[in-house]
Every structure is written in C-alpha cells, then in structure tokens.
Amino acid sequence: MRYRTLGDVRVSAxxxxxxxxxxxxxxxxxxxxxxxxxxxxxxxxxLDTADSYHLPGEAPGHNELLVARALATYGGRPDDVLVATKxxxxxxxxGSWTVNGDPDWLRSAAEASLxxxxxxxxxxxxxxxxxxxVPFEESVGxxxxxxxxxxxxxxxxxxxxxxQIRAAHGILGDRLVSVQNRYSPAVRDSEAELRxxxxxxxxxxxxxxxxxxxRSSLDGPSRLAGGAAGPLEAFHAVARERGVSAQxxxxxxxxxxxxxxxxxxxxxxxxxxxxxxxxxxxxxxAPERARLDEAVRNR
Numbered sequence: 001m002r003y004r005t006l007g008d009v010r011v012s013a014x015x016x017x018x019x020x021x022x023x024x025x026x027x028x029x030x031x032x033x034x035x036x037x038x039x040x041x042x043x044x045x046x047l048d049t050a051d052s053y054h055l056p057g058e059a060p061g062h063n064e065l066l067v068a069r070a071l072a073t074y075g076g077r078p079d080d081v082l083v084a085t086k087x088x089x090x091x092x093x094x095g096s097w098t099v100n101g102d103p104d105w106l107r108s109a110a111e112a113s114l115x116x117x118x119x120x121x122x123x124x125x126x127x128x129x130x131x132x133x134v135p136f137e138e139s140v141g142x143x144x145x146x147x148x149x150x151x152x153x154x155x156x157x158x159x160x161x162x163x164q165i166r167a168a169h170g171i172l173g174d175r176l177v178s179v180q181n182r183y184s185p186a187v188r189d190s191e192a193e194l195r196x197x198x199x200x201x202x203x204x205x206x207x208x209x210x211x212x213x214x215r216s217s218l219d220g221p222s223r224l225a226g227g228a229a230g231p232l233e234a235f236h237a238v239a240r241e242r243g244v245s246a247q248x249x250x251x252x253x254x255x256x257x258x259x260x261x262x263x264x265x266x267x268x269x270x271x272x273x274x275x276x277x278x279x280x281x282x283x284x285x286a287p288e289r290a291r292l293d294e295a296v297r298n299r
Contacts, residue, residue: 015046057093101131186212
C-alpha cells in the first residue's frame with residue numbers, strides 16, 4: 001500500500017467511501033461490517049462518512065454509527081485509521097439532499113458526530129457543501145472554531161470552487177488539509193480545483209472516482225457504464241493487458257495526476273474494496289498514462 005498525506009497525517013493512497021453502506025440499496029449490516037473490515041485488512045486507513053448518509057427520513061448518523069461499530073469489532077480501533085466525516089447536509093423523507101451551512105447547525109452537527117463516532121476529536125471534519133443562503137466565510141469560521149476547541153483535528157471542504165478554496169485557506173491556514181470534489185474520467189469539472197490543491201499542498205479527494213468506468217469482469221465485454229463502448233474503452237484495454245480490473249486502472253490513473261490525489265471509491269462488498277485498494281500498488285507506465293490521458297481528452 002502506498003501512502004499520501006492529509007496535513008501531518010499519513011493515509012493510504014486509496015480510501016473507502018462508506019456512503020453505499022447506508023443509503024438506498026445498502027447491504028445488510030453483516031456485509032457492511034465485512035466491507036469495512038476488508039478495507040482495513042487491505043491497508044486502507046482513510047474512511048469517509050457523513051452524518052447525512054442514511055435512508056431518506058431516517059435519523060442522521062447511520063453511516064457514522066456503522067463505521068464506529070466496524071472499528072470497534074475489528075479488534076480494537078486501529079490507531080492509524082483516519083475517520084473523515086462531514087456536516088451541513090440532510091436527507092428528508094422526500095429523498096432530496098438539503099444544505100445547511102448555518103454555524104450553529106454545523107456546531108451541533110459536529111458534536112453529534114463526535115458522540116456517534118465515540119471519539120473526543122473528529123479526525124477530519126468537512127463542510128459537506130457550501131450553503132448559498134449563508135456566507136461561506138461564516139460556515140468555514142464555525143469549522144475553525146471547532147478546531148480551535150479541539151473537537152476537530154483537521155478540516156476539509158467539499159463541493160467547492162477555486163475561489164471558495166482560496167477563501168477557506170485564508171481562514172483556516174494549515175488547519176485546512178483537503179478538498180473533496182467529484183472527479184473521474186467522465187466528470188472533470190474540477191480540473192482547476194485539483195491543480196489548486198496541488199499548488200497549496202491540499203489533499204484532493206475525488207468522490208465518485210469511477211465515473212464512466214463499468215465494473216464488468218475482465219473476461220466479460222468491456223463496456224462503459226450505460227453499455228456502449230467508447231473512448232474510455234482504453235481503461236479496459238489496459239486492464240486486460242495488465243491482468244487487473246478496469247477500476248484499478250482508473251484509480252491508478254487518478255493517483256498519477258498529482259501526489260495530492262487520494263481517491264475514495266465507494267464499496268458495498270468486501271471484494272470491491274479489496275480490488276480498489278490494489279490500485280495503490282499499480283503504477284502505470286508513461287505510455288499507458290499517455291494512452292489513458294488521450295482517451296479522457298477525446299471522450
């Protein structure tokens with residue numbers, strides 16, 4: 001397992017996005033716990049959760065409680081695991097995703113997360129999404145206060161643009177260690193944000209990093225999500241040549257973009273996260289990287 005850093009903390013180059021374990025289509029608890037345990041067995045030391053990862057209309061925190069149980073039943077909480085959670089979103093009964101960046105709300109959300117995770121200080125606390133009805137600086141200021149009080153060790157932001165990253169960096173300084181935006185071969189709207197993170201030394205955590213890459217087996221037809229072959233077929237071709245999965249090639253390609261990139265693929269089965277974790281040890285050759293870059297550009 002290769003490692004990267006979030007602030008002064010070393011984490012595995014591949015994290016686990018735990019959301020699929022708690023939202024629609026979630027597995028039973030036995031399989032969910034086995035998935036987290038498989039991630040830990042594979043050397044994954046970054047677990048990403050949020051208070052809003054639950055079924056619509058449920059009480060907040062299903063995923064945080066699940067992660068806490070998984071760590072407790074693993075044989076003692078591993079000292080080197082960084083649990084990252086988020087606050088500022090909700091899931092009402094209609095299935096929508098609401099946003100609330102009010103400083104008082106964020107404070108109460110963080111304190112509730114502390115209790116659910118069973119810790120005195122949250123490893124990494126992230127603003128889940130800027131709230132257009134609340135000044136961004138006020139939301140970030142609440143996270144700074146939580147860090148100053150020791151309730152939060154490290155701070156991150158999510159779903160933000162370049163100006164917001166710079167603003168948060170100005171408010172938080174070294175306490176800001178990460179940005180979590182959507183990024184994949186199919187969705188590259190955050191190119192500028194990725195580059196800025198590299199410039200500022202911030203970890204860039206792509207969510208939904210496998211967008212555009214199907215999870216079909218190597219001995220089946222190589223297809224994109226949606227069923228049709230296309231430019232991103234190159235990921236499957238490289239996978240066949242290397243004897244690995246297309247998702248491993250995709251994650252290895254993301255890792256090659258910048259030393260600050262730490263993908264957090266979701267998983268709801270032990271075998272899926274074991275495969276994803278293997279991408280940390282897959283190093284693409286220069287010709288392979290050029291081939292994949294061209295495929296992405298031509299998509």
